[in-house]
Amino acid sequence: MIKINNISKSYKATQALKEISLEIQKGELHGLIGPDGAGKTTLMRILMTLLLPDSGNAQMGGLDVVKEYRKIRRKTGYMPGRFSLYQDLSVEENLRFFASVFGTTLEENYDLIREIYHQIEPFKKRRAGDLSGGMKQKLALSCALIHRPQILILDEPTTGVDAVSRQEFWEMLKKLQEKEITILVSTPYMDEANLCDRVALIQNGQLLEVDSPSNITSRFPGKIIKVRSDNMHRLIADLRRFKKAESAFAFGQYVHFTGTDNKVEPSELEIYLAGCNHENIEAEYIEPDIEDVFMKLMSTDKEKVVGEGERQEKE
Amino acid sequence: MKQLKSFIKKEFYHIFRDVRTMLILFGIPITQLLIFGTVIKNEISNVPVAIYDQSKDDVSLELSAKILSSGYFQLNENLGSIAGIDEIFREGTVKQVIIFENDFGEKLQREGVANVQLIADASDPNMARLVTSYTTGIINDYITKMHPNLQMPLRIKPEVRMYFNEEMKSAYQFVPGTMALILMLVSALMTSISITREKETGTMEVLLASPLRPVQIIVGKVLPYLLLSVANAFVIVFIGRLVFGVPVAGSFILLMLETILFITMALCLGILISTIAKTQLVAMFISLIALMLPTIILSGFIFPIENMPTVLQWFSHIMPARYFITIIRAIMLKGVGILFIWKETLILLGMTLLFISISVKKFKVRLE
Structure with a gap:
C-alpha cells in the first residue's frame, strides 16, 4: 500500500533522510520508532505530499507522491504531530468543517468514527481548545478519518497524552485496522512498538531495522540483566566500569546491563556491586524489548562508519 | 462549492x-x-489672544468686539503696555496679540489710514498663518461694511470662491x-x-x-x-x-x-x-x-x-x-x-x- 524507494531529503546543511526504502502492506499497522529528530516527521510529510523528496520516489496506494499529490490528498487521513485543529471552533464544527472539505458529511461516515467520536460527543459544543489532551487526540483522529481514508498517517499521536488515553488510542487503531485501513504511526515511545504488526526503527535519517517486534527482539544477541540498588546514580557508572560490561542504560527504575559475552551471571554482578558498597541490590535476567534493541543498534551505529552492510545481512 | x-x-x-x-x-x-x-483641522476656534488697545475709542472697541465674537478667538488678557508682550508669548498663553495704535478711530476717519499690528506666535507657523489671516479677514470685512462709500486707493480685489468645498x-x-x-x-x-x-x-x-x-x-x-x-x-x-x-x-x-x-x-x-x-x-x-x-x-x-x-x-x-x-x-x-x-x-x-x-x-x- 505504501512504497518508499530510496528517499533522501536535506534541509540546508542537515540531511534529514538518507536513502530510505520501506514497504508497507495493505491493512498493516506499521510503527515508525525513533527519537526526536530521527526524521519521522519528514518522512511522513513526504508521504502526505507536503514535502518534496530530494531524490527517490514513493507511492501511496499506487499513486506517486509528487505527481499525483492531489489524488493522494483525497484518499489519505493525516494527523500532524502538533494538535492542528481550530481551537476556536467547537468539536462538532471542526468535524463538520473537515467533512465538507473532503466533500462528505458527518452523517455519511458516522459509523466509521462512531466508537471514537462517541467518547467526545457529550462535549460536542465545547471549543476544541478547551479539551483535554486525550480528547483533542480523539477529535483529531475523528477528523482524519471523516472521509474514510484508505491510508492513515499519524505523526506521534500519543505524545503528551496520559497513559490511559494512550492505551485507549492504540485499541482504537487496532479496531481501525480491522476495517482494512493501512496505518503508519510514529512514536518516540518504545513500549508502543509491541502493539504494531511491524516496526521500522529510525535514527539519524536511516532505518536501522524493519521487522515485527517479536522478530526484532528475538534476534537480540546478548542476555539482559536488570539491576537496581539504593544508589541508582552511582550504579550505572559502577556497572560500566565492570570488566565484562558491554553496556548499561537506565530504563525507568532499573539499569539494563549486557555483558561482553553471555556468561555474565546476575549473581556475579551482585558480588561485584556489593564490593562497590551498594545496598539492596537486585539483579535478574529479563527478556529484551525493543528499547534494548534500539539502544544496541544506536550504539553500534555510532561505531560503524557505514551501517548499511550489516543491516542488510540481518534482513 | x-x-x-x-x-x-x-x-x-x-x-x-x-x-x-x-x-x-x-x-x-x-x-x-x-x-x-x-x-x-485647518480651521481654528477659540484661539486665545491678547489685545493692547492704545486708543480705546468707538472704532477700536467695536473692532475688538467683532474679532472676539467671531468664535475664532477668545480674549485672554487686555494688555496695558507693550512690555508684557514678550513674556506673554514665552509663557505660551496666547497665540496672537492685537495692537491698536493711538487715536485709531480718528486717524481712520481723518486720514483713511490707521495701523493695527498683529503679532503671532510663529513657533507653530501653520497656526500663526491661520490666525493672522483670519484676523485680517475680519478687519477688512469690518472696514468695507463700515464705510461702503470709502474709496480705497485703486486696487484689484480678487473674488475667491472655493469650489466643491465652499467653506474650506x-x-x-x-x-x-x-x-x-x-x-x-x-x-x-x-x-x-x-x-x-x-x-x-x-x-x-x-x-x-x-x-x-x-x-x-x-x-x-x-x-x-x-x-x-x-x-x-x-x-x-x-x-x-x-x-x-x-x-x-x-x-x-x-x-x-x-x-x-x-x-x-x-x-x-x-x-x-x-x-x-x-x-x-x-x-x-x-x-x-x-x-x-x-x-x-x-x-x-x-x-x-x-x-x-x-x-x-x-x-x-x-x-x-x-x-x-x-x-x-x-x-x-x-x-x-x-x-x-x-x-x-x-x-x-x-x-x-x-x-x-x-x-x-x-x-x-x-x-x-
Whole structure:
C-alpha cells in the first residue's frame, strides 16, 4: 500500500533522510520508532505530499507522491504531530468543517468514527481548545478519518497524552485496522512498538531495522540483566566500569546491563556491586524489548562508519 | 462549492469569536475616523489672544468686539503696555496679540489710514498663518461694511470662491483619505494575519493535506473580509455625512462599486503579504510599516502630491490609495460619473489582477 524507494531529503546543511526504502502492506499497522529528530516527521510529510523528496520516489496506494499529490490528498487521513485543529471552533464544527472539505458529511461516515467520536460527543459544543489532551487526540483522529481514508498517517499521536488515553488510542487503531485501513504511526515511545504488526526503527535519517517486534527482539544477541540498588546514580557508572560490561542504560527504575559475552551471571554482578558498597541490590535476567534493541543498534551505529552492510545481512 | 461555503462559514466563526479581530475590524475604523476628524483641522476656534488697545475709542472697541465674537478667538488678557508682550508669548498663553495704535478711530476717519499690528506666535507657523489671516479677514470685512462709500486707493480685489468645498472644511479632505487608509489597512492586515495564523497554529498543514485548492483557500479568506469591509465603508460614509457633514454628491452606487474594487485590491495585497510572511508578527509589520506609512504620506491624503520631490511623485504612482482617493473625492465632492475616473478605475483593476495572479501563483501547495 505504501512504497518508499530510496528517499533522501536535506534541509540546508542537515540531511534529514538518507536513502530510505520501506514497504508497507495493505491493512498493516506499521510503527515508525525513533527519537526526536530521527526524521519521522519528514518522512511522513513526504508521504502526505507536503514535502518534496530530494531524490527517490514513493507511492501511496499506487499513486506517486509528487505527481499525483492531489489524488493522494483525497484518499489519505493525516494527523500532524502538533494538535492542528481550530481551537476556536467547537468539536462538532471542526468535524463538520473537515467533512465538507473532503466533500462528505458527518452523517455519511458516522459509523466509521462512531466508537471514537462517541467518547467526545457529550462535549460536542465545547471549543476544541478547551479539551483535554486525550480528547483533542480523539477529535483529531475523528477528523482524519471523516472521509474514510484508505491510508492513515499519524505523526506521534500519543505524545503528551496520559497513559490511559494512550492505551485507549492504540485499541482504537487496532479496531481501525480491522476495517482494512493501512496505518503508519510514529512514536518516540518504545513500549508502543509491541502493539504494531511491524516496526521500522529510525535514527539519524536511516532505518536501522524493519521487522515485527517479536522478530526484532528475538534476534537480540546478548542476555539482559536488570539491576537496581539504593544508589541508582552511582550504579550505572559502577556497572560500566565492570570488566565484562558491554553496556548499561537506565530504563525507568532499573539499569539494563549486557555483558561482553553471555556468561555474565546476575549473581556475579551482585558480588561485584556489593564490593562497590551498594545496598539492596537486585539483579535478574529479563527478556529484551525493543528499547534494548534500539539502544544496541544506536550504539553500534555510532561505531560503524557505514551501517548499511550489516543491516542488510540481518534482513 | 460546498467546500468553499463551509470554509467561509469557518472564517466567520474565527472573526466573530476573536475579540481582537472584531476590534481591528470595527473599533479601529470608527475611532480612527473620529480622531482624524477632530485632529486634522485647518480651521481654528477659540484661539486665545491678547489685545493692547492704545486708543480705546468707538472704532477700536467695536473692532475688538467683532474679532472676539467671531468664535475664532477668545480674549485672554487686555494688555496695558507693550512690555508684557514678550513674556506673554514665552509663557505660551496666547497665540496672537492685537495692537491698536493711538487715536485709531480718528486717524481712520481723518486720514483713511490707521495701523493695527498683529503679532503671532510663529513657533507653530501653520497656526500663526491661520490666525493672522483670519484676523485680517475680519478687519477688512469690518472696514468695507463700515464705510461702503470709502474709496480705497485703486486696487484689484480678487473674488475667491472655493469650489466643491465652499467653506474650506477640512473634513472634505480627511474623510476620503481616512476611508482609503482604513480600508487598505484593515483589509490587507486582516487577510495577511488570518492566513499566517493558520501557518503558525499548524492548521495550514491540515488544509494543505486536504483536497482544498489554493483558489478555494484564497477566495474563502477574501470573501468574508470583503463583506465586512464593505460594511465598514458604509459606516465611514455614514459617519462622514452625519458627524462631519461630508456629502456624497455623485452616485452612491458608483462610490460603493469603486470601494469594493479598492477593498478587493487591498485584500489581494494582504494575501500576497501572507505568501511572503511566515508569522503573524511579520505579516503585521509589513502591513503596518510598508502599507500604512506610504499610504498616509504619499497618497495625497495629507500632503499634496504636486508639491513632492519628483522621485516621491514617481513613488506615489504605485500607491493604490492615491487613485482611490482621487476617485472618491471626485464622486463624493465633485459628483462626477465614471467618465471622469475611468483611468484611475482601470489602474486599480490592473493592480487587483496583478496581485491576485501573483498570490495564486506564489501560494504553496506544499509546506516549503
